[in-house]
Amino acid sequence: MRLKGKRIACFVALPHHTRFLLPVTETAKKYGADILFFLTTSDYPFERDLFKKKIAYKYLNEYMNDEIRDKIENSFNMFLNQWSEKLFYWDGFRQWTFLEQERMMSSCFEEYFCLEEFIRKERPDVFIALHERNRWGKIIGHLSYKYAIPFITLQEGDYHEDRLSFSAHNEYSIVNLLWGEATKNMLVRHKCPEDKIILVGNTHLDNAKKIYSEPAKIKQIKHELKIPSDKRVLFFLIDLEWGAVMDGWVWETFLKGLREDIVAVFKWHPNVSHGTYLKIEENIKNVAPSAIVLHTYDPYALLGIADYCVTLGKTTLALEAVAFGKPLFAIPSRDGTKDYYVQMGVAQSVSPPGNWKALYDTIENGVPEDIKRNADEYLRKSFYRLDGRAVERAIEVISYILECRMDKRAKEQKCNSVTAQKELQNSRVSFIIPSGNDAEALLSTLTSLSQNVKYPDWEVVIVINSEDVKEILSGISGDVKIVESHGDDLSLLYNKGAEAASGGHLIFMKPGIVYFKDDGLLDAMKDSIAGMALRNPDMTPYCLGIGFDFNFAPYFIKEEHQGSTPTDQHITHSLPHAVGGGLLGMYRDIFEEIGGFDEGIANHLIEADICLSAKAHGYSITYLPDCLSIVYKETFVQKAGDRGQTTEEDWKRRIKFFAKWWGKLPKDDDYIKFAGDLLKV
Incomplete structure (x- = not known):
């Protein structure tokens, strides 16, 4: 491994994203890498998980100085002079006040120049982030290219629907480490280069299953949540649309008809504001005092104690519940679309809310055989392998990229001049x-x-x-x-x-x-x-x-x-x-x-x-x-993909090209031309 003494700068955004990043950085540290966590100031507590785990981190604005302030002011003023002339050419920009636009864009300028100072002072060898589909990802990406620092990204979650932003999922990433074939196919459909994709698996899931499936751990969590040992646990996985529903009567409908030997556990998405969550919790408790309603609790601990899971809409936890071996039931999203998981044949429908027939049939007779077969195929496509080696594979890729950067001619060619042997x-x-x-x-x-x-x-x-x-x-x-x-x-x-x-x-x-x-x-x-x-x-x-x-x-x-x-x-x-x-x-x-x-x-x-x-x-x-x-x-x-990812040499021969030339590769910045039909509504 070429990690000893290397500085890996890891950007942390949403707290729950650390579950994928920390296993990688902790393993890299064991191999001798120096890990620098950095984040930006935000309305959301990006630093929460790092703070809980007592991991040191830095804010980008800690790198502010007088020279940086001058750069920000001069560049931003120059930009505003042009922006103020252009923003009225498109009606979409009129949806935000100029004050709002100025506030957001000034933050971008501050983050850009502070990150540039971070690079000068800390001299990282590699950047890692969960993904680059936000402004911070693009700022890191642009500067990683400018200073020829490899940028490695992972996968945000289960990608179950088309999004235009997927077309820029690995714009600046030298390599995008994905869970499995399903995500790769989704990104390739959005014109992401397959050459820059490597399948490694889920860097968190294997270890989470191992930890939270232990009988002693299950007993501990149930005791912590005051769940009697003789009760079955029905875990509700709630997407963002259902997570915004505050009316107590809606949740009363869900709970109607549940037997007394079943405890309902609700886990809200961390993107739901804490104030909204508290109101929802109160409304649910008013109609169902025995229900357990949680916001920031470890969802994998809840998967461990769950006997059955119900997904409300589309959520990454639904896929992970199947990976945990939990019987999955589903209610479609509130947008009126068909039930995603039922259509795939990996879940049984319990729609409309309160219809628990499929649940009780499963309690009595077990999961239907066709659901089991479909779930196995779903996991095969979603995860490259569930063998406990996803982190090891990710570390191998990072190490190889550093090896390529250290020596652009790692494999010396044997075709040097032969003039001494024969007359040309x-x-x-x-x-x-x-x-x-x-x-x-x-x-x-x-x-x-x-x-x-x-x-x-x-x-x-x-x-x-x-x-x-x-x-x-x-x-x-x-x-x-x-x-x-x-x-x-x-x-x-x-x-x-x-x-x-x-x-x-x-x-x-x-x-x-x-x-x-x-x-x-x-x-x-x-x-x-x-x-x-x-x-x-x-x-x-x-x-x-x-x-x-x-x-x-x-x-x-x-x-x-x-x-x-x-x-x-x-x-x-x-x-x-x-x-x-x-x-x-x-x-x-x-x-x-x-x-x-x-x-x-x-x-x-x-x-x-x-x-x-x-x-x-x-x-x-x-x-x-x-x-x-x-x-x-x-x-x-x-x-890429012609032979699948069957050997180590396949991905190495693709990635070496990008690692070797990062910082010098040409780029066509005409996104509209590139996106083409993806922009059609």
């Missing part, structure tokens, strides 16, 4: 092609080279990584070298080919690409990495260079931008940050200076990676829109 023919062009396992794709590429390459001196280097295509190469004529390798990692195969090549001009191609037109390619390679337009067989764009999106993730550019007028037929292309799509070229001396392809990077990221390496060494990127190759067949396609 600097004018020769070497086409380096890994074989793949599709003979037709490889032959299409080789045929196109023989037909369309016009250079006087050129060779083909085929790196065979599949026995399936080895036999077909015996009949290939011309200047062809055969190199044998193994595996399907493009970076390794390309490097092997470059080592065997004798040319001073290196063109790397995937099999399945039909080489067609390359005017000016060699000239463009003099001081840059050069690429060309790649199109599908129907001539639609496949890759017109590589861009970086709102989330710093590389993607193939496919848009062709027309000229300034509808009649202008000239087609131009936005300047890409990288080139590739399956073909790129460079001089050998550039290739060797930057160390070749990084063999620790996933296949679909190596082109963006080597272009960033070239730029870091002072070279440029050249995209040639008039050159052309056709992608006849896609090969070596392997993106």
